Amino acid sequence: xxxxxxxxxxxxxxxxxxxxxxxxxxxxxxxxxxxxxxxxxxxxxxxxxxxxxxxxxxxxxxxxxxxxxxxxxxxxxxxxxxxxxxxxxxxxxxxxxxxxxxxxxxxxxxxxxxxxxxxxxxxxxxxxxxxxxxxxxxxxxxxxxxxxxxxxxxxxxxxxxxxxxxxxxxxxxxxxxxxxxxxxxxxxxxxxxxxxxxxxxxxxxxxxxxxxxxxxxxxxxxxxxxxxxxxxxxxxxxxxxxxxxxxxxxxxxxxxxxxxxxxxxxxxxxxxxxxxxxxxxxxxxxxxxxxxxxxxxxxxxxxxxxxxxxxxxxxxxxxxxxxxxxxxxxxxxxxxxxxxxxxxxxxxxxxxxxxxxxxxxxxxxxxxxxxxxxxxxxxxxxxxxxxxxxxxxxxxxxxxxxxxxxxxxxxxxxxxxxxxxxxxxxxxxxxxxxxxxxxxxxxxxxxxxxxxxxxxxxxxxxxxxxxxxxxxxxxxxxxxxxxxxxxxxxxxxxxxxxxxxxxxxxxx
Amino acid sequence: xxxxxxxxxxxxxxxxxxxxxxxxxxxxxxxxxxxxxxxxxxxxxxxxxxxxxxxxxxxxxxxxxxxxxxxxxxxxxxxxxxxxxxxxxxxxxxxxxxxxxxxxxxxxxxxxxxxxxxxxxxxxxxxxxxxxxxxxxxxxxxxxxxxxxxxxxxxxxxxxxxxxxxxxxxxxxxxxxxxxxxxxxxxxxxxxxxxxxxxxxxxxxxxxxxxxxxxxxxxxxxxxxxxxxxxxxxxxxxxxxxxxxxxxxxxxxxxxxxxxxxxxxxxxxxxxxxxxxxxxxxxxxxxxxxxxxxxxxxxxxxxxxxxxxxxxxxxxxxxxxxxxxxxxxxxxxxxxxxxxxxxxxxxxx
Numbered sequence: 001x002x003x004x005x006x007x008x009x010x011x012x013x014x015x016x017x018x019x020x021x022x023x024x025x026x027x028x029x030x031x032x033x034x035x036x037x038x039x040x041x042x043x044x045x046x047x048x049x050x051x052x053x054x055x056x057x058x059x060x061x062x063x064x065x066x067x068x069x070x071x072x073x074x075x076x077x078x079x080x081x082x083x084x085x086x087x088x089x090x091x092x093x094x095x096x097x098x099x100x101x102x103x104x105x106x107x108x109x110x111x112x113x114x115x116x117x118x119x120x121x122x123x124x125x126x127x128x129x130x131x132x133x134x135x136x137x138x139x140x141x142x143x144x145x146x147x148x149x150x151x152x153x154x155x156x157x158x159x160x161x162x163x164x165x166x167x168x169x170x171x172x173x174x175x176x177x178x179x180x181x182x183x184x185x186x187x188x189x190x191x192x193x194x195x196x197x198x199x200x201x202x203x204x205x206x207x208x209x210x211x212x213x214x215x216x217x218x219x220x221x222x223x224x225x226x227x228x229x230x231x232x233x234x235x236x237x238x239x240x241x242x243x244x245x246x247x248x249x250x251x252x253x254x255x256x257x258x259x260x261x262x263x264x265x266x267x268x269x270x271x272x273x274x275x276x277x278x279x280x281x282x283x284x285x286x287x288x289x290x291x292x293x294x295x296x297x298x299x300x301x302x303x304x305x306x307x308x309x310x311x312x313x314x315x316x317x318x319x320x321x322x323x324x325x326x327x328x329x330x331x332x333x334x335x336x337x338x339x340x341x342x343x344x345x346x347x348x349x350x351x352x353x354x355x356x357x358x359x360x361x362x363x364x365x366x367x368x369x370x371x372x373x374x375x376x377x378x379x380x381x382x383x384x385x386x387x388x389x390x391x392x393x394x395x396x397x398x399x400x401x402x403x404x405x406x407x408x409x410x411x412x413x414x415x416x417x418x419x420x421x422x423x424x425x426x427x428x429x430x431x432x433x434x435x436x437x438x439x440x441x442x443x444x445x446x447x448x449x450x451x452x453x454x455x456x457x458x459x460x461x462x463x464x465x466x467x468x469x470x471x472x473x474x475x476x477x478x479x480x481x482x483x484x485x486x487x488x489x490x491x492x493x494x495x496x497x498x499x500x501x502x503x504x505x506x507x508x
Numbered sequence: 509x510x511x512x513x514x515x516x517x518x519x520x521x522x523x524x525x526x527x528x529x530x531x532x533x534x535x536x537x538x539x540x541x542x543x544x545x546x547x548x549x550x551x552x553x554x555x556x557x558x559x560x561x562x563x564x565x566x567x568x569x570x571x572x573x574x575x576x577x578x579x580x581x582x583x584x585x586x587x588x589x590x591x592x593x594x595x596x597x598x599x600x601x602x603x604x605x606x607x608x609x610x611x612x613x614x615x616x617x618x619x620x621x622x623x624x625x626x627x628x629x630x631x632x633x634x635x636x637x638x639x640x641x642x643x644x645x646x647x648x649x650x651x652x653x654x655x656x657x658x659x660x661x662x663x664x665x666x667x668x669x670x671x672x673x674x675x676x677x678x679x680x681x682x683x684x685x686x687x688x689x690x691x692x693x694x695x696x697x698x699x700x701x702x703x704x705x706x707x708x709x710x711x712x713x714x715x716x717x718x719x720x721x722x723x724x725x726x727x728x729x730x731x732x733x734x735x736x737x738x739x740x741x742x743x744x745x746x747x748x749x750x751x752x753x754x755x756x757x758x759x760x761x762x763x764x765x766x767x768x769x770x771x772x773x774x775x776x777x778x779x780x781x782x783x784x785x786x787x788x789x790x791x792x793x794x795x796x797x798x799x800x801x802x803x804x805x806x807x808x809x810x811x812x813x814x815x816x817x818x819x820x821x822x823x824x825x826x827x828x829x830x831x832x833x834x835x836x837x838x839x840x841x842x843x844x845x846x847x848x849x850x851x852x853x854x855x856x857x
Contacts (some may be wrong), residue, residue, distance in 0.1 A: 017854075327746035340740075343740045343741060344740050345744070346738075347733075348737075354730060354734075359744070359745035370727050370728065
């Protein structure tokens, strides 16, 4: 790894309004090195990489590649200097082929003809050399997420990138896919490329990087060789204090409160469910684990009163779920945590108090004769804010000003205040930082201890292992048989998520 | 240059930005007046005296503002729930037509205290029906209501033309294409004697207050706003989106229908194809100028009416084309939209 330095970030500072996203950050990267940039949401990782790539103009500081100063704020200059970026949200055109996507932007608009043949040969050569096999003539819309990511990397390599930046590259991958990606990245580093990847997952930082730079609050708080640090140390550095995620204790499952038999259902734009069976008891957590896009959305909508089963039956708290509206569910004591808190969980322009009561506006506590009882609604919101330690808002604050973690506290708070009997939590910690994850986990376990049954739909293995009593994998709209999580480890769960549950003999 | 959402909007911005926007619009229009060779300040002075300089002109301005308040409210109510009702013009004519059809033959024995509200209600219902159809088509089949409501305007206007040339034609109008008049006792009382200003203005102001209360205090107001701002969140929260939007259509179409009813019962007494000089379309401008606030609609309608009534007088005195009123109102709309943008966003390099 100890090659010559290829990249220097020197004293980078950048503020957005009153928020200092980056403060005097200096980092260097050696040739052939894999560097991880570790930090929570809002630590400034993505801002820093966007400055390096020329998307943002820093307030101060400079970037040098091979000892030459980069013109800042110019992506073209960064690309020309050999910096390639793979964004978290891919920037491919789905209606074009792989080859066309890779070539986009590399040829002059006024060239008489596109030099497809040469490009095809080069793409094949790159794919071969770095082990990134893709069909150059496939349309991007037909590719899996992992394949699209490979195309993004190939695109950067095609632009002669020597420094590759990957923003949260594993956010959308299964664990086997992620392991394969990191093997590829190591191979690329071995051939002299330098790589920076952004992450907030400790295990992948430790296993894939040579060196890790920890950012917190826009500053570099530590720099460690991965061989000389530990998971615990990194976690503490990242959060700034000791954070431990709670783990469930022994539970006392009660009667069955949810039962689904042979359920087939579909919602527009999401994977259909095919003949799904599951059951949930009071006081237990059932984990539905899977890579997103395998039918979780349909399942969450079905259980939240937004979709109907085409076949099979679902019973919730003793009632047939067909015909249960969201309001009816809320009235029966079903708490619902939506999959996407920003679009489904709250109206961003509304003040907090309106979002606190919108799904309970049929409740006589909050409306009488068609009139909203503002005082009662405000008071309810104030109590939720206090009880769930929601920071950065009063009942009158516009909801969009909340951080993701605080918005999730609002959503949990409005659902848990009335001690629900059933909680449907879809991706409850997606995009949250470590501190907020611990808080959400604690709330889920507290609800379980009070006898609430929880269906936890998640793509986070550690989360399911820590919280769920039993787990079922969801793959292409089908559910595996349930397995007690005591008998599972991350590897086995990972296999289940990949669809390999034949011969599961310990179904419970 | 980038735009960032403001974390906190200071009250100074909320008041200052619209005022600055109006000032800027008047300044730009001033340049045009100067180009037309007229003294700018005198021109604006003449617009003001033309609109408020005498009892007659003041009542005329208020009369002109009355239907604009209704159509402005119609647009504000609909846009707030993201129902793009561009059809207030058609709904206005539908309301007017309903009033004339029912009010022409004196309904036996009804006292004015019952007759007038009944006719106004009929006008409102006609407007409602005309908007319910496009909104239903959108909910059921995803038909874009911008297109349907806009095109219905022309259909309704042609239907009015058919009516006033045919089955509602006034035989005593010397061949003018106008309908039979409504009965004398059905007309709205004047509130200033020897002027055209009628009680419809009071109804319009009451309607604005009512809409304000509905928006602010009712479950329907909360739900319609949620449905408009974020349909996914509204659906997740169990807001009955279809029912809510149909109710919004009733309210919006009803208000536009009232504009037509009141214009017939208060001013004209009959319907013709020139009953409205584009009140329905101007209502959209009024609503945007008011940032969809129902109380603001009253003032925005007054501003627009002032410009149009005042510009006539100014035009006669100073030989500046009265189109300057259209230009000024349009400029005000543009500057106001920019100002509203800058109350929520700031510029960052």
